[in-house]
Amino acid sequence: MNPQALIAGGGIGGLAAALACARAGCDVRLYEQAAAFSEVGAGVQLGPNAVRRLHGWGLAQALAAVAAQPGHLCVRNAISGQPLATLPLNPDMAQRYGAPYCTVHRADLHAVLLDALAREGGARLKTACPVRAVRQDGGSVTLSLMSDLDVEGDLLVGADGLWSTVRQHLLGDGAAVPTGHVAYRALAVQQALPAALRSQQVTAWLGPRLHVVAYPVRRGELLNLVAIVQGPPRGDAQDWDQAAVAAELQAAMGETCTAVRDLVQAMPHWRLWMLNARAPVSGPQALVNGRVALLGDAAHPMLPYLAQGAGMAIEDAAELGSLLTMTSAAALDVPLALSRYALNRWQRVARVQARSLRNGRIFHATGAMQAARDGALRLLGRHILDVPWLYAG
Numbered sequence: 001m002n003p004q005a006l007i008a009g010g011g012i013g014g015l016a017a018a019l020a021c022a023r024a025g026c027d028v029r030l031y032e033q034a035a036a037f038s039e040v041g042a043g044v045q046l047g048p049n050a051v052r053r054l055h056g057w058g059l060a061q062a063l064a065a066v067a068a069q070p071g072h073l074c075v076r077n078a079i080s081g082q083p084l085a086t087l088p089l090n091p092d093m094a095q096r097y098g099a100p101y102c103t104v105h106r107a108d109l110h111a112v113l114l115d116a117l118a119r120e121g122g123a124r125l126k127t128a129c130p131v132r133a134v135r136q137d138g139g140s141v142t143l144s145l146m147s148d149l150d151v152e153g154d155l156l157v158g159a160d161g162l163w164s165t166v167r168q169h170l171l172g173d174g175a176a177v178p179t180g181h182v183a184y185r186a187l188a189v190q191q192a193l194p195a196a197l198r199s200q201q202v203t204a205w206l207g208p209r210l211h212v213v214a215y216p217v218r219r220g221e222l223l224n225l226v227a228i229v230q231g232p233p234r235g236d237a238q239d240w241d242q243a244a245v246a247a248e249l250q251a252a253m254g255e256t257c258t259a260v261r262d263l264v265q266a267m268p269h270w271r272l273w274m275l276n277a278r279a280p281v282s283g284p285q286a287l288v289n290g291r292v293a294l295l296g297d298a299a300h301p302m303l304p305y306l307a308q309g310a311g312m313a314i315e316d317a318a319e320l321g322s323l324l325t326m327t328s329a330a331a332l333d334v335p336l337a338l339s340r341y342a343l344n345r346w347q348r349v350a351r352v353q354a355r356s357l358r359n360g361r362i363f364h365a366t367g368a369m370q371a372a373r374d375g376a377l378r379l380l381g382r383h384i385l386d387v388p389w390l391y392a393g
């Protein structure tokens with residue numbers, strides 16, 4: 001009989017896990033709390049490490065049809081606007097790392113995964129089905145759904161994001177903690193922007209106590225702008241979609257260069273969410289217990305300073321899929337496959353989490369540290385911006 005895989009959460013991580021598990025021969029049932037798969041969110045960046053996995057699932061064409069492939073990453077000082085360093089992205093990354101560097105609307109990537117699941121079959125997806133509790137014994141794992149229904153499977157993937165219910169059943173380590181950073185996001189149709197503000201590149205402006213990133217999504221038709229500033233928590237910490245206005249962001253940013261000010265002003269609508277974090281994963285025991293595995297933000301919430309939140313969730317799913325494929329072929333048991341998954345993944349995700357945290361401190365540096373940052377970027381440029389262990393790994 002095929003292994004029965006249960007998945008909690010239908011974000012990028014949950015859908016990628018559903019696809020990987022279905023391809024590994026599992027019967028998949030996925031439970032998402034939201035009433036419908038939503039369009040909420042804006043851009044996500046996908047390094048070649050993640051794009052390679054999507055290509056490996058046969059999604060190269062589907063991804064290329066919705067993503068953008070920016071030519072360069074250009075890092076600038078947010079106050080002076082001066083360029084500090086440049087890293088060629090496309091086509092260089094494909095030559096060096098076997099896949100392009102893509103920028104994509106979260107909803108478009110989500111739709112690519114949903115379409116692949118619908119085409120291939122093997123997974124049943126249920127919305128409006130929040131997972132309430134988890135229990136396991138030696139032979140199976142049981143999910144209790146809000147609807148008072150219990151479902152049983154051979155394994156459970158907790159892909160239920162930053163505020164994961166499955167994680168609390170597994171680790172009981174409490175909620176993620178506020179970082180004091182607030183992320184504002186906006187999207188604009190490029191054609192509707194003044195020509196000087198349109199861009200097909202990734203641009204990052206680093207300031208004291210803030211940074212701003214702009215990049216194209218949806219084949220380059222939209223410009224995505226994210227500004228991260230420091231400030232007290234506001235609104236519901238779990239709400240990805242709080243209302244915001246440009247004036248409030250301008251006030252929080254203080255002095256910045258004209259390009260940043262003009263871009264912020266030109267965006268038609270602003271939304272915001274609070275950044276919350278956890279310490280990096282401390283060992284394999286933090287990812288798996290018996291028949292339950294955590295994946296994506298539920299396992300290792302990523303701050304957006306290395307742009308690897310979606311990428312690490314996709315890598316997790318690919319690893320899980322290949323271990324489950326081996327398990328079916330060799331008639332191995334599920335807990336063994338999951339413990340392998342934890343062993344293979346924990347050091348890499350911990351390293352990416354730690355590097356993201358460190359980047360946050362550097363991006364927002366003040367005083368002497370800021371001067372040292374800018375000097376190092378001017379001197380070493382692409383050697384600092386390129387991350388071979390991450391993109392090739």
Ligand SMILES: Cc1cc2nc3c(=O)[nH]c(=O)nc-3n(C[C@H](O)[C@H](O)[C@H](O)COP(=O)(O)OP(=O)(O)OC[C@H]3O[C@@H](n4cnc5c(N)ncnc54)[C@H](O)[C@@H]3O)c2cc1C
Nearest residue numbers: 009011012013032033041042130131160161296297309310
């Ligand atoms: C609505 C939303 C908007 C986002 N917007 C952006 C953005 O603009 N830019 C960016 O860089 N990142 C954004 N992210 C985060 C980004 O998608 C993730 O960091 C990354 O893709 C890892 O995905 P994940 O699947 O692990 O977690 P998530 O994307 O957080 O997905 C988790 C899923 O689990 C569901 N869930 C939670 N609890 C339960 C439960 N008890 N039972 C069943 N389902 C549950 C959630 O509704 C969600 O669909 C957003 C996430 C969400 C949920």
